[in-house]
Amino acid sequence: MASPKSAHECGGGVGRMRRVGSEGDAARLLAEARESFARDGFEAAAIDAIAKVAGVPLAQALLLFPSKYALAHALYQGVVADTLSIVADLEAGSVAARFAALLEAKLDRLDAQRDVMRALLSVAMDARGDAGVLSSKAAALRARTAGAILTAVVGADDAPANASELGALLYGLHLAVVLLWTQDEDGKMARGVVTLARDLLGQAAPMLALPFVSEAMHRLGAIFGDRLAPVVSADVERRARWILARLMHGRRLAPGEADGAPAEVELAPHLPLVRAALSEDRPLELLLPAFPAKSPSPAKVLGKLPDYAESIALRSRDDRCRGRATAACAVRS
16 A cells, blocks of 8 residues: 555556655645745745754755745645645536636635745746746646646536637636736735626637637637647547546446446546646656546545555556556556
8 A cells, every 4th residue: 555645657667656755744844835935935935944944854855845946836736736626516507607616716725825825926927947837847737727627617517519628728717817816915806807707708608619719719729839738639639538548447436327438527637637748748647546536625535545445446556557558567665
C-alpha cells in the first residue's frame, strides 16, 4: 500500500513510487509561506527564513520545495484542489448556472486568502517565470482547472456537443475573473462579471449548437493556442480517450447505474491532462491510478488517506500493468 505522499507513475515502460517527505513538514512550510508571502511580499520572502519559522530543517525543506517558486506552485495547487472539490458538489442545472456557481464559490474561497494571492500576482503574471500561471511549468495545473470547468459544462442539463471548445473559452473567462478579483477591493466588479456571464450564457445557450457559433468558438480558441488548452489532433483525442477507457475499465458503479463506456462527465476531469501529456509527448503521470475517479469533495469521502477500496483497486491496476503492458511496469514503495 502506498503512503499518502507517494506518487505512482506508469509511462514510458517505467512505474515507480517515491516518498517525497513528511506531510506535516510540507503543511507547516506551506502555512508559513502563506503568511510570509502575505506579510512581506513574494520577492522579500526567503525559503531559509520560511523553513526556520516552520521548524523544518533547511535540507528537508529544500527536498520538499526546492525554491520559493515551488512553494508558490504548491499554493496554486491548493487553489486547484479547491476548484475540483467545488465542481464535485455542483447542483444539476444549466451550463450558465453551474459555471456561475463554480466561479462564485471559487471567489468565496479566494476572499479568505486575498493577501497571499495578491502577493503572488507579480509572479503569476510572468508567462516565462517559474510560477507563471500561463507558463509551461504550470501546464498541468491549467489542465486540471480546465478539466474542472469542462466537468461543469458536460454535466449540465443543456451541455452542447462542442463542450470542449466551450469549456476552453470558459476557462479563459475564469482566468479573467480571477485577475479582476485581485484588483477589486470589495469583490463587486468580479462578482458583477460572473452575474453578467451567467445571464449572457443563459441567453446564448440555444445558439451554441449553431454551426457559425461553433466555428467562431473554434477560431477564438485557435487565437489563444495552447495557453487555454492544448491544440489537439484527432489522433491525440482518440488515444486520450483510449487511455482513460483502459484506466476506468474496472471501475465500480453505484447500484442501478448502467455499465459500459465511461460517460463524458466521468472523462471530463481527466481528458485535459491526458490530452496535454500526449500533445507535448511527455510521460503521463498518475497519482493512485487505481482509483482515478474518487471524489475530491471532503463531504463525499471518509478522508484523504487511501481506503480499502483503493487498496483493492491499486492491486488490480498493478496486475493489469504486470500482465498486459508491453513494457515492464512495477510498483515499489
